[in-house]
Amino acid sequence: MNRFRIVEATLARELAQPYAYGTADCFMLGCAFIDALTGWPFADKYRGAYRTLAGAQRALRRRGHKSLVSFFAAELGQEPKGGAEARLGDLVILRLVDGAEHVGICLGARFVTKTERGRSDHALADVIAAFHLG
Incomplete structure (x- = not known):
């Protein structure tokens, strides 16, 4: 299956699940993409x-991180890139209007995350870091 199909199927599957912290939230959306595009x-x-x-x-701090950027940099073993470097399916960290960091996925010209209200699409200006997957 090509990258586009993997991204499409993974996003549809993850967004179809009702929002639940620790099992079907923005962090787990990012984890699902890591699984799908790297095989980890x-x-x-x-x-x-x-x-x-x-x-x-608390779970983030317990692992020695103050931000999702430092967490994913350590876990993925790579330095964060700018949002403009993100490719289709790459993991991004978004800073939304509420000031909180959210894990999202690059869909080309836009970036999507999962919130309690469902899918949320964002522009490049909201991306604070990107990580290549696969």
Whole structure:
């Protein structure tokens, strides 16, 4: 299956799941893409590690990170890139209007994340870091 089909299928599958912290949120969306595009069993490593937003923040700090950027840089073994370098299916960190960091996916000219209200599309200006997958 080519990259476009993998991205399309993974995004559809993840967005179809009702939002739930630790199993079907923006972080797990990113984990699903890591699994799909690299073949690593990444999602299983973190699934269920938290159940609330506060729990997610505690889990991040427990692992020695203050931000999603430093977490993914360490886990993926790469320096973060600028949003303009993101390719289809790459993982991005978005800073949204609420000031919080969200994990998203590059869809070319736009970036998508999963929120409690469902799919949320964003522009390049919201991307604070990108990580190549696959």
